[in-house]
Amino acid sequence: MDTNQYMGMFLEESREHLQNLNSCVLELENAPDNLSVLGEIFRSAHTIKGMSATMGFTTIAELTHEMENILDMLRKSQLQATPDIIDTIFKCVDTLEQLVESVATNSESTIEVEPLVVKLKALAKGEAIPVPVSGEKTKAKTESSATTSGSNIDFSDTEIKVLEKAFGQGLQAYEATVYLREGCLLRSARSYMVMNALDEIGEVIKTVPSVDDLEKEKFDLSFQAIIVTSSDAEKVQQTVLSISEIDKVEVVPCILGDTKEVHEEVQVAKTEEAKKTAPANAAPVAAAAKNKGGQSVRVDIDKLDALLNLVGELVINKTRLEQIGITHKLTDLVETIEQMDRVTTDLQSVVMKVRMVPVGQVFNRFPRMVRDLSHGLNKEINLIIQGEETELDRTVIDEIGDPLVHLLRNSIDHGIEHPAEREANGKNPVGEVRLIARHEGNNVIIMVEDDGKGINPDIIKRIAIKKELITQVEADKMDPAEAVRLIFLPGFSTAEVVTDVSGRGVGMDAVKNKIESLGGMVDVETKINEGSKFKIRLPLTLAIIQALLVNVSEEIYAIPLGSIDSTININATDIKTVQNKEVILSRGQIIPIVRLAHVLNIPETEKEEQEELFVVIVHIGEQRAGVIVDNLIGQQEVVIKSLGKLLAGIKVIAGATILGNGQVALILDIASLIQ
Amino acid sequence: MSEENYSNDEIQLVIFKLGREEYGVSILQVQEIKRITDITRVPHTPDYIKGVINLRGSVLPVIDLKNRLSLPQQASTEDTRIIIVKVEDLSIGMVVDAVSEVMTISRQNIDSPEVVAGSIAANYLSGVGKMEDRLLILLNLEAIIGVGQEVNPA
Numbered sequence: 001m002d003t004n005q006y007m008g009m010f011l012e013e014s015r016e017h018l019q020n021l022n023s024c025v026l027e028l029e030n031a032p033d034n035l036s037v038l039g040e041i042f043r044s045a046h047t048i049k050g051m052s053a054t055m056g057f058t059t060i061a062e063l064t065h066e067m068e069n070i071l072d073m074l075r076k077s078q079l080q081a082t083p084d085i086i087d088t089i090f091k092c093v094d095t096l097e098q099l100v101e102s103v104a105t106n107s108e109s110t111i112e113v114e115p116l117v118v119k120l121k122a123l124a125k126g127e128a129i130p131v132p133v134s135g136e137k138t139k140a141k142t143e144s145s146a147t148t149s150g151s152n153i154d155f156s157d158t159e160i161k162v163l164e165k166a167f168g169q170g171l172q173a174y175e176a177t178v179y180l181r182e183g184c185l186l187r188s189a190r191s192y193m194v195m196n197a198l199d200e201i202g203e204v205i206k207t208v209p210s211v212d213d214l215e216k217e218k219f220d221l222s223f224q225a226i227i228v229t230s231s232d233a234e235k236v237q238q239t240v241l242s243i244s245e246i247d248k249v250e251v252v253p254c255i256l257g258d259t260k261e262v263h264e265e266v267q268v269a270k271t272e273e274a275k276k277t278a279p280a281n282a283a284p285v286a287a288a289a290k291n292k293g294g295q296s297v298r299v300d301i302d303k304l305d306a307l308l309n310l311v312g313e314l315v316i317n318k319t320r321l322e323q324i325g326i327t328h329k330l331t332d333l334v335e336t337i338e339q340m341d342r343v344t345t346d347l348q349s350v351v352m353k354v355r356m357v358p359v360g361q362v363f364n365r366f367p368r369m370v371r372d373l374s375h376g377l378n379k380e381i382n383l384i385i386q387g388e389e390t391e392l393d394r395t396v397i398d399e400i401g402d403p404l405v406h407l408l409r410n411s412i413d414h415g416i417e418h419p420a421e422r423e424a425n426g427k428n429p430v431g432e433v434r435l436i437a438r439h440e441g442n443n444v445i446i447m448v449e450d451d452g453k454g455i456n457p458d459i460i461k462r463i464a465i466k467k468e469l470i471t472q473v474e475a476d477k478m479d480p481a482e483a484v485r486l487i488f489l490p491g492f493s494t495a496e497v498v499t500d501v502s503g504r505g506v507g508m509d510a511v512k513n514k515i516e517s518l519g520g521m522v523d524v525e526t527k528i529n530e531g532s533k534f535k536i537r538l539p540l541t542l543a544i545i546q547a548l549l550v551n552v553s554e555e556i557y558a559i560p561l562g563s564i565d566s567t568i569n570i571n572a573t574d575i576k577t578v579q580n581k582e583v584i585l586s587r588g589q590i591i592p593i594v595r596l597a598h599v600l601n602i603p604e605t606e607k608e609e610q611e612e613l614f615v616v617i618v619h620i621g622e623q624r625a626g627v628i629v630d631n632l633i634g635q636q637e638v639v640i641k642s643l644g645k646l647l648a649g650i651k652v653i654a655g656a657t658i659l660g661n662g663q664v665a666l667i668l669d670i671a672s673l674i675q
Numbered sequence: 676m677s678e679e680n681y682s683n684d685e686i687q688l689v690i691f692k693l694g695r696e697e698y699g700v701s702i703l704q705v706q707e708i709k710r711i712t713d714i715t716r717v718p719h720t721p722d723y724i725k726g727v728i729n730l731r732g733s734v735l736p737v738i739d740l741k742n743r744l745s746l747p748q749q750a751s752t753e754d755t756r757i758i759i760v761k762v763e764d765l766s767i768g769m770v771v772d773a774v775s776e777v778m779t780i781s782r783q784n785i786d787s788p789e790v791v792a793g794s795i796a797a798n799y800l801s802g803v804g805k806m807e808d809r810l811l812i813l814l815n816l817e818a819i820i821g822v823g824q825e826v827n828p829a
Contacts, residue, residue: 313732555716600718641734643717643727645765646820650719656727656734664715664727664734 007103009298010055013218014100017044021093022368025086029371032081041089042071043209048096050220060099063113066120067092073124088119090368155206159226162205163254166228171202173254174229174236179222179247188217193243195225201239202229221247226254301394304355311344311351312544312639318344319636319660348544352393359437359446360388362401366408366435373412380419380430381412387437392444396518396538400446403511403522407448407534408433410507415452415532425529427451443520443562444538451531455524457483467491481622484526488512516671519654521620547638547657547667550616551631552596553603556665558638558657563670565617565624567632572611584615584626591617591626594673599652618670625674636660640667685781688804690811691758691771693741694749698771699778699804699811706759706766708774711751725770730759737768743819744799762816769819778811780804785813 024041028034045067052060067089073079098111155163163173176198180190191214198204207214208224227236233251240249318340325333363385374381392400416422416431423429434449457480464470464486475483486492490509515522520538539545539562547558548567568586575582575593582593593615596602615626638657643650654669688699689708714726714737723743727734737757741748754773759766788800798818804811 316732602718643734644736646736646767647717647720647724647727650717652719653717656715658729658732658734662729663713664729666715666717666727 006055010051011100011104012298014048014051014060014096017048018093018097018100019364020044021096022090023364025089025093026367026371028081029083029086032086033077035075038071038075042068042075045071046220047209047213047218050218053220057099057103059111059113060096060103063092063096063099063116066117066124069124070120079123085123088116088123092116092120159206162228163226171228171230172232173205174227174233174251175224175254176227176236176240177222177224177250177252178240179249181245181247182221184221184245187219187221188215190243190245191215191219191223194240194246197239197243198225198227198229198236201231201235202227299354304351304394308351308355311348314344315348315544315637315639316658316660320662323660352540352544353391355394356391357394357397358389358391359397359400359444362397362404363388363435363437365401366404369405370408370412370433373409377413378418379412379416381416382430382432384432384434385436386434390437390439390444392538393540396444396520399514399518400536400538403514403536404435404446404448406507406511407536408435411448411450411452411532411534415450415454417453440537444540446536446538447533448536449531449533454528454530455484455487455526455532456528457481460484460486464489464492481525484524487524488522521671523622544637544639546635548616548635549633549659549665550596550614550629551633552600552629555600555602556633556659556663557596557600557629558636558665558667559616559618559627560654560667560670561635563618563620565619567614567616568626570613570615572613575613586617586626589624591624594625594627596627596629596668599673618674620671620674623674627668627673638665638667684783685779688778688780688811688813689758690775690778691756692773692775693744693746693771696746697775697809697811699780699813700758700760700816702777704760704762704816706761709757709759709768711755711757711770714770728757728768730766730768735759735766735768737770738820740769740771740819760816762820765820767820778806780806780811788813 021041021044024037024044027037028041031037045064049061049064049068052058052064070079070085070089074081074085079085095111095113095116099113102111166173178191178194180187184190195204195207195211195214204225204227206226209219213219214223229236233253237249237251240246240251318337321333321337322341324330325337366385367383370381370383411433412431416433417425417427419429422431432451434447436445436447436449438445457478461470461475461478461483464483465472465475469486469489469492470478478486487508488511492508512522515536515538518538520536522534522536524532524534526532546561548561548564549556549558570584574584576584578590582595583590584593585591614629614632616629616632617624617626619625636659638659640655641657642648643653643656651672652669654667656664656666659665687702689702689705690697690699692698709730712728714728716726717724717736723739725737725739725742728737729735749772751770752772756771756774757768758771758774759768761767784806785802785804788802799815800812801815802813804813
């Protein structure tokens with residue numbers, strides 16, 4: 001069987017499941033007897049096993065198989081989740097990640113799974129005795145494990161109601177376990193035929209895995225279906241066997257008593273979970289929501305990009321039509337275009353939304369990272385994640401991971417103190433790192449906060465002087481906030497000792513560059529002994545922005561509206577000089593002046609010195625500047641186009657856009673303009 | 676222009692004029708020929724980068740070929756054209772004084788550029804073609820566009 005065409009899907013899904021495994025095992029570590037989490041882990045491992053076996057990756061399948069054994073024992077409470085077991089499972093997940101990546105890069109796999117397999121086997125054998133536990137709950141658990149030995153199906157409230165109702169009507173419920181023949185190719189199609197056939201003699205109320213997963217072929221060779229019917233078991237069996245490529249089918253009556261208990265058990269676990277306020281427990285809610293999730297389609301990101309480009313074209317043409325309507329005073333046309341405008345705006349926002357992905361996709365790998373780091377550094381750290389549902393453009397999501405890793409590592413390594421030191425300073429020995437995402441206007445804010453020791457501006461100044469990044473004179477003039485921002489300079493590293501975690505001197509300026517290349521910005525606030533806060537501001541989208549068009553002599557430039565404070569008129573005499581730099585006074589603030597004509601080397605045209613000047617006040621973070629332009633044209637939606645490889649990297653220009661008349665206008669890069 | 680373009684016995688060239696001289700590029704590298712349109716100047720670029728144009732919704736850099744080859748400048752006329760060429764995935768426009776014809780030339784009629792070295796940087800040439808009494812200067816587009824050496828802000 002040619003499996004190449006499924007490769008992309010296999011990789012993507014494996015990665016998803018591995019991610020899920022990571023977060024679930026982390027949760028399990030906090031709540032070792034949480035059955036629903038165990039179930040989730042088991043399912044993910046099982047899916048990976050199934051997929052990899054189908055694809056012929058035997059190493060992956062072998063490892064997951066052994067993992068499954070352990071997980072199954074955990075689930076049946078024959079084994080308890082000791083730190084040793086958790087660590088081993090983590091190691092397995094890491095190894096699986098490496099294996100999957102080696103499949104992705106098509107590299108020869110030299111990864112050894114043998115030691116892990118041996119270890120897993122030993123764990124399974126050595127401690128395969130039911131661990132004695134006490135209390136009412138244990139009884140329920142052992143009971144449930146007994147009853148579920150045949151059936152591992154958890155029922156939801158509604159499903160139980162359906163079952164109860166069916167029993168009330170004298171109908172029978174059966175659990176049919178269908179085994180497909182080895183080598184069966186269209187497994188999802190087979191499962192669909194089975195479902196169809198069963199639907200004819202009764203009602204299928206549940207399948208394991210879910211119907212969605214069956215359709216996606218997310219199962220091995222067997223699946224289970226609960227059917228409510230008036231027919232008997234034999235009839236059910238025959239119906240299923242009438243379909244080709246079915247190896248065998250086991251039909252057992254489904255009894256509600258058992259299921260109810262299982263169900264209650266799960267409930268207990270869930271309420272316990274809910275009571276805990278530990279941050280890692282945000283995950284099960286997300287997992288539950290995910291399981292519920294509606295129908296979805298996987299689409300290649302390239303297709304979405306193409307769609308976005310087309311919408312961009314449409315917007316350009318719409319603007320062009322608008323201009324024709326206005327120049328020729330065609331009222332009908334203008335009205336029609338207004339309607340079209342609404343449609344294109346909607347279309348645009350829909351396409352944008354389609355490209356949006358929750359930041360949770362990036363965030364969810366951090367709990368594991370923080371755990372490993374804090375263990376490695378002997379620090380105790382509580383990671384709090386908020387706002388993981390905040391959505392960002394896919395391109396931004398792909399890029400934002402590395403900077404965040406850097407910031408988190410910095411917070412953990414440099415920010416949070418060792419427990420003893422924290423206690424000495426009267427702080428909670430457990431440090432707190434918060435990762436928060438939220439919307440703010442047309443931006444998304446991501447913050448990395450810690451309650452560590454903060455950044456000392458004097459130390460920063462000292463290091464910066466020592467590394468010859470600034471001079472003593474410059475340092476003396478700096479206020480503390482400015483001094484702290486020095487950490488963003490290239491070649492700055494504060495770690496007194498270079499550790500494994502951070503402090504190689506490439507950190508913060510790389511973070512800053514990355515974020516700025518995404519059209520965002522990063523700033524830092526800090527208080528000694530109270531902690532630091534890194535604030536990243538990112539645009540919602542990179543493709544279409546609102547901009548102010550301005551004239552500078554004959555040329556037209558676009559200034560992104562997001563960085564404009566206001567536009568003001570001043571007289572030439574309002575411009576003062578401070579230390580040979582031109583500034584103006586606006587609302588009590590001293591604002592440096594940027595003469596666009598000068599910065600952009602615009603050829604001098606013969607004209608009188610204007611008495612009245614237009615100034616666009618722009619800002620990047622706290623920094624402001626007044627940009628002098630000849631004329632303001634107006635606000636317009638512009639589609640950002642790149643200048644291409646040949647012209648990449650020009651300072652001051654962020655990109656280009658096409659105006660309504662087909663002319664190209666350049667978009668100013670405010671950040672580099674201010675500097 | 677790479678060797679393989681000339682490996683066959685004959686090649687097809689798009690012939691254009693810069694001042695009084697005739698130049699040629701392989702037709703395989705030419706995407707289209709356009710009348711001159713509005714060119715938006717891009718600041719902080721070398722002189723020979725004339726700016727960018729809108730080619731059906733995408734932004735394309737345009738170079739001033741005469742400037743690049745250090746030839747005397749002259750104002751654009753009715754005949755001025757932009758030849759859009761594609762070099763290693765990079766589409767780029769070149770302003771030329773006129774596009775005259777497409778011509779097939781036999782490989783043995785192409786001399787190596789050394790014969791005229793000194794007139795313009797020999798680096799930008801890939802050969803000189805002889806057609807009866809005409810001389811065609813064949814351009815090395817890779818070198819002219821400077822693929823691989825991104826334009827640094829001035």
